[in-house]
Every structure is written in structure tokens, then in C-alpha cells.
Amino acid sequence: MREPAGTLFEFATDAPGFTIDEPVEELGGKFLFVPPGNEEKADAIRVRMPQFALPGEERVIYRDLPFIHRIHQPEDADGSTLVLLHGTGGNENDLMPFARKVAPRATLLGVRGRSTEEGIQRWFRRFDLKRFDQADIRFEAEAFQAFVEGAVAAYGIDPGRTAFIGNSNGANLLAAFMRLHPHVVRTAILLRGQEVLEEQPEGGADLSDASVLLMKGASDPFGDEAGTLEKVLREDGAALAVSTVAAGHALIDEDIRIASDWLRDKI
Numbered sequence: 594m595r596e597p598a599g600t601l602f603e604f605a606t607d608a609p610g611f612t613i614d615e616p617v618e619e620l621g622g623k624f625l626f627v628p629p630g631n632e633e634k635a636d637a638i639r640v641r642m643p644q645f646a647l648p649g650e651e652r653v654i655y656r657d658l659p660f661i662h663r664i665h666q667p668e669d670a671d672g673s674t675l676v677l678l679h680g681t682g683g684n685e686n687d688l689m690p691f692a693r694k695v696a697p698r699a700t701l702l703g704v705r706g707r708s709t710e711e712g713i714q715r716w717f718r719r720f721d722l723k724r725f726d727q728a729d730i731r732f733e734a735e736a737f738q739a740f741v742e743g744a745v746a747a748y749g750i751d752p753g754r755t756a757f758i759g760n761s762n763g764a765n766l767l768a769a770f771m772r773l774h775p776h777v778v779r780t781a782i783l784l785r786g787q788e789v790l791e792e793q794p795e796g797g798a799d800l801s802d803a804s805v806l807l808m809k810g811a812s813d814p815f816g817d818e819a820g821t822l823e824k825v826l827r828e829d830g831a832a833l834a835v836s837t838v839a840a841g842h843a844l845i846d847e848d849i850r851i852a853s854d855w856l857r858d859k860i
Contacts, residue, residue, distance in 0.1 A: 600645075637690035640665055640701075656747040659736045661705040664748065665689055671698040673754040673860040676741070678704055678763030680785075682713045688760055691844060695758070695782075695853045699860075702744060706763065707733065716766035717789075722815075725765075725789045734770045741777055754860045756780040758852070761815075761842065765789045768822055771805075772798035772829060780859045782806045782852050785842050787818030788825060800831035806855045807833060808848055810840040 627635045644665060646652035653664050663685045675696055677688040685703035692701050706716035708729065717733045718726035744750055757778050759767035764786030771778045772790065775798045783805060805826055809819045826833050834855060838847045 636693070640689045640693045641686045653748070656743065658743045658747070659740045660707060661685060662740075662744070663703045665693075665701040665703070667693075667698055667700070669698055670700050672751060673699040673756070674702055674750050675699045676702045676704065676744075676755060676757045678716065678757065678759035678767050679706065679714070680761030680763055681710075681715050683760070683763075684714055688758060688763075691760075691849060692758055694849045696756075696856060696860075699756075700750075702748070702750075704740065706766070707736070716762050723818075725791075727791055730766070730769050730789060731773060733766065734773045737766070737770055738774045738777060752779070756782065756856060756860050758782045758784065759786065760784040760844065761786070768826070771800060771803060771831075772825070775799050776802060778803060780804050780856070782808065782856065783822075784808045784844060784848060784852075785810055785813055785815065785819075786822055787815060788821040789818075793825065798829045800826065800829040803830075804832045804859055805834070806852060807835045808851065809835065809837045810842055811837050812839075812841045815842055 627638065631638075644653075653666070655662075655664075673696060675692045677685070677692055679685065679687040685705040687703070689701050689703055692699070706714050708715040708717050710719070718729040720726065745752060757767055757780065759765070759781070761784065764783040766789075767778070767781055768783055768786050768788070769790050771781060772794055779802055781803065786807060807819065807823055807826070809816055813819070823833065823835055836851050836855075838845060838851070840847070
């Protein structure tokens, strides 16, 4: 692939390299060359790649916000935005292939968690599989509020047409954030989420203006706490839809279908 400014990217570089499938004079003519056997991954690869613009063309000017992030804009963007919070060990690109299938015309804003555990990216510290650093959850939630406010101002995001998607650890932070800072997130998809707050906000949280889809895996080994999260979200007034798919902790195509159907009339 040759980007508009002339830089040539290649997915595979084993000899004979660039000229394995194109003569020199045609190098970069294809947007993306995918080696045989990887055709089904082409769309996922494409949405993870950086976007470029020639001088004078509209481009994203990234701002210095509390979290590392990346934006992917479709050619026919419809004004909606999906904010993506990855799972443990992921990064800001991880959910982009999933989100692009859920909402093909949405602008994607992938965000990277700031906590690390033995070099693995997370959204907050944990002490073991079921005990989490409560102070760190609140600290990162506060920072995420500042990030959302900054992103809305910097990138012209319409809060009324914005949904948040969190997977695993990202879903856990998102669910906690919604209760610690209500009225910021109005539409959320929680994939394989669980309850991580040991103490609820004093007086409870007002989620009466929030619509939430909680996606559970029938054989998810971490799914025990999903029932607790479901109960708390209902008690706090969220318009909650719950769906269970025949899967474990990993996401499957059925997650995409259900999330897309649910989101269609929300943003």
C-alpha cells in the first residue's frame, strides 16, 4: 500500500519483497495487498492501519489528552462516534475491527488504558483476579472524565450521538465510571463485564438517562460477577438489556450482530 504522501507499506517483506506480486513501476498501486490465506483478515487489518491525508486535505489533528488514543474515520461518516475501551493486554486498536462491523459509518475513538501489570496494559490495578485497587479505579475514572470532556471539545464529538464500548477490563472501568460520574455516558455496550466497585457511590448513582447492553458469555470463567453488575445497573435506573451468547470470555460474531441490532436506533 502506498499512502497519499508516497510512503510505501508492505504487510510481508520476505524475499523477493516488494516485487513479489507487482512490477516496480506499479508498486503502491493497490491500497492493501494481503498475502494468500489472510483474505478474511483484510478488513480488520485495514481499520487498524493509520490514516493519511495529503497537504491541504482534512485530517485529524491529535490533541494532548490524558489517555493515548487513535481515531479512525470512515469515508461516509454519519456523525456518530464509538469510544472503545480494550480488554486486558490490549491497546487502542483492539476493538476497531469489532466496532467497524457494529457501526460501519461511525467514527471510532480507540483509547489505551494507562495501568500496566508486568508490561500488560490495563485500566486500573488489581491485587488478584477478584480484588481490585479501589483508589486506582476512582483515580482513572476521574482522568477518563477529563479525557471525554477534552475529546468532545477537541474533535467536535456530538455527545448525543456517542456510544461507549468496553471489553473485559475496559467494560469494568466503563461500568464503574458510569456510576462514579453519571450523565457522561448515555449509551454503553459492556462486553464480558463484571462488578469491580466494593462500595457503591453514596446515595447510589442516577443512570436514568443511560441505555446499557450487557453481553455475557455462557461459559465465561469470569462471569460470576456479571450478575452483580446487572443488579446494580438496574437498581441505579439504567435502561438495561442483557444478552448471553454461546461463548466464553472471548468475543464471537454473535456479539457483533446483537450489539449492532441494539445500537442501531440509539445513536
